[in-house]
Amino acid sequence: MSDEKKSEEKKPAAPPAPPPGGPGGPPPEPAIKLPKAPDGLMTLRVDGKDHFIDPKKYRNLLDALNDLGYGVPHFCYHPGLEPDGNCRMCYVNVIDVRSGKPIVGPNLATQPWSMYPKPIISCRTSLDPRGMVVEANSPPVLEARKWVMEFQLINHPLDCPVCDKAGECMLQDNSFKHGQADSRFHEHKNEKAPKELGPTIKLWTDRCITCTRCTRFLDEVAGTSELYVINRGDRSEIDIAPGHPLDNELMGNVVDICPVGCLIDKDLMYTYRAWYLQKTDSVCPACSRGCNIQVNAQKEYVRRLTPRENRDVNNFWMCERGRKDFRYINADERILQGRVNNEAYPVIAAAEEAGRLLAAAAQQGPHSVAGFCSAWLTLEELHTFKQLFEETLRSKQYGLLEQAGWEAKEFPKFKIDADRNPNRAGAKLVLGAGIEGAAAGVIEQMAQGRVKVAYVVASMPHFEPSGELLQALEKVETVIVQDLSRGPLSAKAKIVLPGASFAEKDGVFINSDGRMQVLRRAVDPLGQGNDDLAVLQRVARAAGSEQKMLSGREVFRRMAESYPELKGLNHKVLGRKGQVLGAPQPEAADGD
Amino acid sequence: MSAAHDEGHGHGPAAAELPPGVKLAPGDPEQTWVEKLYLPEVARGLNNTFKHIFRKKFTIDYDQTDRDNPAKFHRPREGYRGEHYLKKDEDGHVKCVACFMCAAACPAECIHIEAEATPTDWNNRERYPRRFEIDMLRCIYCGMCEEACPVDAIALSTTYNLVADTREAKVYDRDKLMKTGEDLGISLSKHKYRPDGVPGAVPHKKAH
Amino acid sequence: MADYLWKLLPILLVFGGVLGIVPFLVFLERKICAYIQDRVGPNRVGLLGPDGFLEAVVGVPITKKRILGGFFQPLADAIKLITKEDFIPSHAEKFLFTMAPFFALLPPFLAFIVIPVGPDVTLFGQSVMLQVADLNVGVLWILAVASLSAYGVAMGGWASNSKYSLLGGIRATAQMISYEVAMGIVLLSVLMHYDSVSLRDMVGVQSAGLGSWGLWHQPVAFILFVICAFAENNRLPFDLPECEAELVGGYHTEYNSMKFGMFFQGEYIAMLGMGALTTALFLGGWHFPGYAWLKETIGAWVTVFALAAFAAKVMAFVLFQMWVRWTLPRFRYDQLMNLGWKGMIPIALLNLIVTAWINLPKGT
Structure with missing residues (x-):
């Protein structure tokens, strides 16, 4: 410069x-x-x-x-x-x-x-x-761009084969379009050793083109300003002040915005190659903020999450908590098939068994069945859950499981919510505003031993059920648990059904601003191809429902007919950026 | 066929239009009745093939029972594309930097790699393949992986005896691929990680 | 009763011989093909030594060198064909699909019934005729039976429900019908020459030394008959029904395991059958020069030589068929039909008229 x-x-x-x-x-x-x-x-x-x-x-x-x-x-x-x-x-x-x-x-x-x-x-x-x-x-x-390009590459080591950015690197793309094939630079390149900038971010100093995107991001958005440029001319490099490592909740974004492979996240380093990744638009489920993200998957493996632009929600950024919270998807503890009495069952057979047991218990009265759903389920799944209980089993005895909150955090241009239930607003919309307090009553009923069959649809990662809930489940004859991974809940269960993570679902979350946003299926459901919606529908059909098996898209279309708030909406109208609940919908008219 | 005849039908260039010195290619010559019988030509052909019965055979007997006898143990020429092997650097570590270029170039998608940061005592690069598998049953032996490799880590040997008893045995992992090169004595890569001016995997002095 | 038992002798002789020799004809064909193409051909599966049959049984090669390398390849092939999964494509017509190989295999066998393979012998006071049956319509029987083999091919082609098979089957039918016309006319002139329909009588006519062989008396008929024999057997240059280059495998594209093996066997048996017929009609049957002298010298043992002479003639014809196969390219379909209808039939008719003119005094 x-x-x-x-x-x-x-x-x-x-x-x-x-x-x-x-x-x-x-x-x-x-x-x-x-x-x-x-x-x-x-x-x-x-x-x-x-x-x-x-x-x-x-x-x-x-x-x-x-x-x-x-x-x-x-x-x-x-x-x-x-x-x-x-x-x-x-x-x-x-x-x-x-x-x-x-x-x-x-x-x-x-x-x-x-x-x-x-x-x-x-x-x-x-x-x-x-x-x-x-x-x-x-x-x-x-011509002018070609010269610039040549200067940018003078000290660049051209180690694309071992660089994680290769394939999505702006330097590669622009060099391909505007650069030349050969370098005229015969002198030795500057060689600078890589540096550890913080707990996860590593800096390959010699790949840097000193664009200062990272320093500007930390100044403007995070407001923490850990990074700055030291030295001058071709010796300038990005560095931290001694004793002040790059360690904040937004640091992952500097890796995203780095136009070259200079800043690399060590947690994700070497786990993917950019050209294998299939990117699917989705919504981050880590908190109720509902940041817009892309799920980067290679076949059935989710490799990383990256933010995508939505100026109304997260701008271009996402926080470290949400970004790193995807390992449970392909974890070993995932429940991948059904279990009945500790015996492996095909998912469909286990779901049908669960449905039959629920229906048999419901014959004895509405109080002998109980259900729990979670705010990690999509609108469509919550609706199917509600239909199962209110229409098929004729019981209103269900409650909402909630993830305990975490510390909220605010940056100059970014916000992390305290509530860790991504679809709390959706649960309130579908199940009624009183649903948040309903769980205590259901647990009470179970603890008194009145409930014969309990159906717990958690599908929450990191969920730690409360002691009361676990104790109450002890009193229930048959516990049916639908969850992501094996844990205290599934240990109590007679029938275990596989749940699905957000990356395996087609559905809608409503964030804390009341914005409806669409999740799209990035990887095939790992539970033998059944996501939560499919399992719920199978249970409902076995319990006596006449409903056909429907896709998330179709369930939402039918919900739009019965919920006044969703009138005229469907997944396509919601689009990539979503819509605020109850907002006037000019797009709805011409959307479809 | 006369030029006038051609003109009359309006197809094909007339002889008069042809530039000097250019003649029309002859069509099928008229066959005499002896030729139409085919039999003399059949006899000539039979004579020809009969003579071939006594010629020297081109087949190389690559009967592998006798390694010392070059007539019995066939070694393909240089450039024959047989079984793959992975090369080593001077320290005896796998040369590969797990860049996935071979996997990207592979038209049969038979190469599976998992990359990892190198152990701390490897001081010439940061990344190496924790897992490197080639499904030899899928492989079409095109040699694109060798072409694509920026560090001369994978190559195709001239080993052509490719049979195995099980499918599993035909999925070669990293150690098996390295052993192939060792057995053949061609394991050491000539490539240096720091070739001046040549794009490739340039190492760093490690931070740790 | 004893008569019937004695009847078994020629039956066993003919059918045992034919079935026994067919696998090795395959080996022979592959070897000849390889040698003509400057290759070595099958040379692995032998008896002892590496890759030998006994190695497979014992587990280790018995000798270091191969013994009879390649000679047992047909045996290995047969084992493979028999043990393979017998697979019928789901779209095939199952009954006809299963029947077709039998129709392909049976007619060539039936043709052997009327072929005299040797002179009458007297064994233990019983005179045995070395011919399964001396039908008085011998040549007609052969014509009739040979036509039947077209059904096997056509059935296989149709029942496979595959375009390649169907085209192959249709071609085979058309080809066989066309060339049978010529063959029939040729045989007419041959019949006029011998003045009999029984093959036994014909061979008897040729007993008077080399000069009496039909080959010299009916040279045009001989050449035409050989060509027709090629076409009847679907051998190159007339193998349009199979025609690997265009039709994959023709009528047997969809066949595998022993069903394919039966088609394959049928083809080689038909080659042998045509060889035997040609031998009986034109090459003097089991006669050979010096037969009469030898018979006086060693008596009844001459039968062995007669059988050997017959076998040698048949094998020579079969080898000639193989030799031609690896020499000539395939005819185009229109060329095949042109040759059949515009070439063979007129010449055969002309030959018939000339033969009739020559033999006119005989009949009156």
Whole structure:
């Protein structure tokens, strides 16, 4: 990064200049006549093509160009951070409308509108509402980018084969598109040893291109500012202050935003190669915030979780708690098949057995069956659970299992909720607002020995059932437990059914803001292909329900007919970003 | 067939239009009735094949009963693509850096790798394959893995005797693949981890 | 009763001989093919030594060198074919699919009934005719039975319910019918020459030395008959029903295990049958030059030589068929039909007229 360029940029844009025709004369005819844009819009001519865009919608020229599909390369610019402009990769040419030429030097007499002496970085260029002419892919621009690319690679070790970023690396992509095949650099590269920045983040110093995305993230979003740049020129590197390691709840994001493979999370290091990962949009279940994420899976294995953009919820980020909380999906303790009396059963057979027992007990009266569901179930599953109890078993004796909360945390631009039940709002919507207190009553009934069969649908990782619940379950003749992993709950059970993690489900969570967001199935359900919804439906059918086996999508469509809050909605309308409960739905009309 | 005849039917270039020195290729020549009988030609063919019966045979008897006899123990030429093997570095560790390039290049998807950070006493690189398996039954012996390897860690030997009694025996793990190279005495990779200017796995001085 | 027992002798002789020799014809064919193509051919499965049969039984090779390497390959093949899973494709017509191999195997056997393999012998005071049955319609029997084998092929092709098989079956039927016409006309002229329909009588006519063999009296008929024999047996250059290059395997594409083995066997038995018929019609049957002299010298033991002469002639013809197979390319279908209808039949008719003209005085 040169100081010279920075100083040019900071020059005042257009000092008042005398028009060439002398004061009072008619303004000179501009060489380029741009078509007039409709009200509120501006004309942006890129590579000879005119676009009418809303200048207020975009933060800068780079955003606008990339939104229009011109694919301007960049490293240091990130839409979630303030633009910095140090990588110089996003060069474009801006042409003076008055003279019709790219501006090669400041000539205040003829170029009063703007004066950019050479290609400029589009990330720090704001849109001119009077109209702009831009060359995004002209030969001089491409030439300039090629030079930048060559400089970026001078000290880069090119160890892509062993680098975890390979395959999703911006340096690779941009080098492929804009760089050249051979290096002209014959001298020795700077070799800098890798550094441990904190408990999980490791820095491969020599891969760094000093884009400062990480330092800016920690300054702006996390507000912790552990990282900064030390030294100057080609010796500059990212470092921590002694005794202040990079250790905060958002540190994983610096790995995501690092455009190269410089910052690597040691927990996930070497566990995946980017080109094998199938990315599925989903919602983080770790807290009731409902951050939008992508599940990165390789075949049936979930390899990592990455955040995706949703400016209404999590912006571009996610916290460390949610990011690392996926190991239970492929853990050894997962329940993968049914068990009846400690004997392995096919899931379907075990579910049917459970349904028969429930139905038989329900014959003896509504108090002889009891149920528990959890707020880790999707709306569809909760609805099926409710249908099973209220319509098939004709009992209202069910409660909600709750995950104990954790410490809430607030960052300048990010928030972690204390509530660890991702679908608490959904449970309240489906099962009624009184459901939160209902569990105590059911436990009481069980403890008195009135309940013959109890059906516990937990499907919660890390769930520690309370002592009262476990004691009460002792008094129940037949306990049916549907859970993710073996634990104290399943140990009490006569019939064990496999649950499904969030990555195996199609369904809807409602977060603490009342936003309905869709989870999509990233890996096939590990319980012999049955997710919670399928198991619940099988139990219900064996208990006497006439309902057909339905997909999550279809269940939601039917729910939309019976719940006024969900009217007109379906998974497709909710889309990638979700919708707030009860909000006016302009999209609903044209969504389907 | 005359040129006029051709013109009359309007297909094929007439002889008059042809540039000088160019002749039409002859079609099937008219066969005489002797030729139409086929029998003389059949006799000639039979004569030809009969002579071949007494010629020297091209078959190499790669009967592996006698290793010392080059006529009996066939060694394929250099470049023959047989069984894979994994090479070693100077320290005797597996050369592979678990970059998955071979697995990515493999058209049969028969290579399965699990990467891991190297043990602390390996000081020339950070990553190595904890698990490296080739399903030889899926493999098509195309040699793309060898082409793709940036550190010359995997190669195809000239071992062509590829039979086994069980399917499981044909899934070769890392140790088996390394042993193949050791047995053949071609195990040491010539590649250095720090070749100047050549893109590849450049090592770091380890932090720990 | 004793008559019937004695009847068993020629039956055992003919059928035992045929069945015993077929596997080794396969071996022979593979060897000839390999030698013509400058290869070695099967040379592994022998009796002793590595890869030998006894190694399989004992567990270790008995000798270091292979003995009879490759000679027991047919035996290994047979064991493989018999022990293979007998698989019928789900889309096949099961009954006909199962019956077709029998129809392919049986007719070539039946043709052997009327072929005299040696002179009458007197054993223990009983005169035995070395021919299973001396039918007075001998040649017609052969024509009739040979036509039946088209059913096996057509049935196999249709019952497989596969396009390759069906095409192969149709081709086989068309080809056999076409060439049977020519063959019938050729045989007519042969019958005129011998003035009999019984093969026994024909062989008797050829007993008067080398010059009396049908080959010299009916040269055109001989050549035409040999060509028709190739077409009847679906051998190259007329193997369009199988035609690996276009039809995968033709009518037996869907067959495996011993069902395929029966088709395969049928083909080789048919080769032997055609060889035997050609021998009886044109090559003097079991006669050989010096037969009369030898008979005077060693008496009844001449029968052994006669049988050997007959076998040698048949084998020579079979070897010739194999030799031709590995020499000539396959005809195209239209070429095959052209040759059959526009070449063979006119020439055969011409030959018939000439033979009739020559033999006119005989009949009157």
